[in-house]
Amino acid sequence: MTLNLLPASTADYRRLAKQRLPRALFDYIDGGAYAERTLAANVADFEAIALKQRVMRDVSRRDARISLFGEDWAMPLALAPIGLGGMMARRAETLAARTAEKIGIPFCLSTVSICSLEEVAKAATKPFWFQLYMLKDRGHVRDLLARARAVGVKTLVFTVDLAVMGARYRDMRNGMGGGLSRLGRLRLAADYAAHLPWAYDVGIRGKPHVFGNLASYVPRASTPADFGGWVAAQFDASVTWKDIEELRRWWEGPLVVKGVLSPEDARAAAGAGADAVIVSNHGGRQLDGVSSSIGMTPRVADAVGDRIAVLMDGGVRSGAGILRALALGARAVLIGRPWIWALAGRGERGLSALLKTIKAELDVAMALTAAPTAAAITRDVLDVSETPPGLAQPHLTLAKNGASDGTRTRDLRRDRPTL
Numbered sequence: 001m002t003l004n005l006l007p008a009s010t011a012d013y014r015r016l017a018k019q020r021l022p023r024a025l026f027d028y029i030d031g032g033a034y035a036e037r038t039l040a041a042n043v044a045d046f047e048a049i050a051l052k053q054r055v056m057r058d059v060s061r062r063d064a065r066i067s068l069f070g071e072d073w074a075m076p077l078a079l080a081p082i083g084l085g086g087m088m089a090r091r092a093e094t095l096a097a098r099t100a101e102k103i104g105i106p107f108c109l110s111t112v113s114i115c116s117l118e119e120v121a122k123a124a125t126k127p128f129w130f131q132l133y134m135l136k137d138r139g140h141v142r143d144l145l146a147r148a149r150a151v152g153v154k155t156l157v158f159t160v161d162l163a164v165m166g167a168r169y170r171d172m173r174n175g176m177g178g179g180l181s182r183l184g185r186l187r188l189a190a191d192y193a194a195h196l197p198w199a200y201d202v203g204i205r206g207k208p209h210v211f212g213n214l215a216s217y218v219p220r221a222s223t224p225a226d227f228g229g230w231v232a233a234q235f236d237a238s239v240t241w242k243d244i245e246e247l248r249r250w251w252e253g254p255l256v257v258k259g260v261l262s263p264e265d266a267r268a269a270a271g272a273g274a275d276a277v278i279v280s281n282h283g284g285r286q287l288d289g290v291s292s293s294i295g296m297t298p299r300v301a302d303a304v305g306d307r308i309a310v311l312m313d314g315g316v317r318s319g320a321g322i323l324r325a326l327a328l329g330a331r332a333v334l335i336g337r338p339w340i341w342a343l344a345g346r347g348e349r350g351l352s353a354l355l356k357t358i359k360a361e362l363d364v365a366m367a368l369t370a371a372p373t374a375a376a377i378t379r380d381v382l383d384v385s386e387t388p389p390g391l392a393q394p395h396l397t398l399a400k401n402g403a404s405d406g407t408r409t410r411d412l413r414r415d416r417p418t419l
C-alpha cells in the first residue's frame with residue numbers, strides 16, 4: 001500500500017476519473033462494444049510484445065521528435081478525437097488543445113465535441129486537427145469544413161468506421177440511450193448529484209453542454225441527449241471511397257482516414273487520395289471481435305507504408321507502447337481514453353503531467369533498446385522470440401500478463417475463445 005499522493009501511470013488517472021465522474025460518464029469513456037473483447041485485446045496485445053534490451057551503445061543523445069503533415073511533433077503522439085469531452089472536465093477540449101500545444105503534439109477535435117471549433121481556436125495559438133463524420137446533409141459538411149479552414153485547421157481526420165453504431169452495453173445499462181423508468185431516472189440523477197465536485201465544476205460551471213460544432217444546425221437542442229438523436233440520424237451509412245475522392249477535392253490540407261483495419265482498405269484509402277490512415281477499431285467501441293489495432297498495424301504498414309503515413313490508435317497506454325507501435329510500422333500513434341481520464345481526474349495539470357510521463361517513458365525505452373531517434377525505431381527493438389506469433393499473423397492474441405491500465409483484461413481472457 002502506497003500513500004498514493006500523486007498519480008503516476010495512465011491507470012492512476014483512470015482511477016481518479018472513476019472517482020470523480022458520475023458512473024454513466026465514466027462508463028461512456030471506459031466501455032467498449034458488446035462483450036468488450038476487442039477493447040481488451042487492444043491493450044493486452046500491446047503488452048504481449050516483448051522489447052529487446054540493448055546496452056553499451058552510446059545513447060547519450062536521444063530525440064523523439066518527428067515531422068509529419070508539415071508539423072514538428074515533440075514525440076510521435078497525438079490526442080485522438082473524443083466526443084462529449086466537455087462533459088468530463090470543464091471545457092475539456094480547450095484544455096486539451098492548450099496542453100497538447102505546450103507539449104508540442106497535435107490535438108484532434110471531434111465533430112461531436114462540446115466546445116466548438118471557434119471556442120478551441122480562441123484557446124489555441126497553433127493549428128489543431130479536426131475530425132469529421134460524414135453527415136447526410138452535405139451542406140452541413142461543407143459548412144463545417146469552411147469553419148475549420150477559417151479557424152486555421154490544416155489536417156482533416158475523416159472517420160470511416162461509424163457507418164452504423166455498435167452497441168455499448170454499459171451505456172445501455174446506464175440508460176444513456178433512454179428507456180429508463182422513473183426510478184431509474186431518479187437513481188441516475190442521484191448519482192450525478194453525489195459526485196459534487198463534478199456537478200459543480202462541470203455540471204454547472206461547464207455549461208453550455210451542447211455539441212458546439214453542430215449547435216447552429218440543431219437550434220432547438222440544448223442537452224447532449226437532444227443532439228444524440230439528430231447525430232444518429234445524420235450518420236451516413238452510404239459513404240464509399242468515392243466520397244473520400246470528393247472530400248479530397250474539397251480539402252487541400254493533409255487528409256487522414258481514421259478507422260482502417262485491413263490492408264485492402266488501407267490501399268483503397270491511399271488510392272482515394274488520403275495522405276495517411278489511422279489503423280483503428282474506434283477504441284473497441286464498434287465491432288467487437290475484430291483484431292486489435294496493434295495486431296493489424298504491421299500488415300497495414302507493409303501494404304501502404306511506403307505510399308502514405310500509417311498511424312494507429314487503440315490501447316496505447318505508455319511511452320513503451322509508442323515504441324512498440326513504431327517498431328511495427330506506425331509513424332505515430334494517438335491516445336483516446338488516457339487523455340480524457342487525465343483531464344477528468346486532475347484537469348489541465350493532470351494531462352500535462354501524463355504527457356510528460358509518457359514522453360519520459362518513451363525516452364527510457366528508446367535508450368534501452370538502443371534506438372535513440374524515432375527513425376531508428378525498427379522491428380529490431382522487439383524480441384520476436386518472445387512476442388506471440390499472432391502479432392505477425394494478427395488475431396485476438398492472448399497476453400501473457402493482465403492489462404495494467406485496469407481494463408478487465410484478466411476476466412475477459414478467461415472468457416475469450418481460443419483462436
Ligand code: FNR
Nearest residue numbers: 029080081082083110159282283314315335336337
Ligand atoms: C472515441 N473515439 C472517437 N473517434 C472519432 O473519430 N470521433 C469521436 O467523436 C470519437 N469519440 C470517442 C469518445 C470516446 C469516449 C472514446 C473512448 C473514443 C475513438 C478515439 O478517437 C480513438 O480511436 C480511441 O479512443 C483509441 O483508443 P484508446 O486510446 O482509447 O484505447
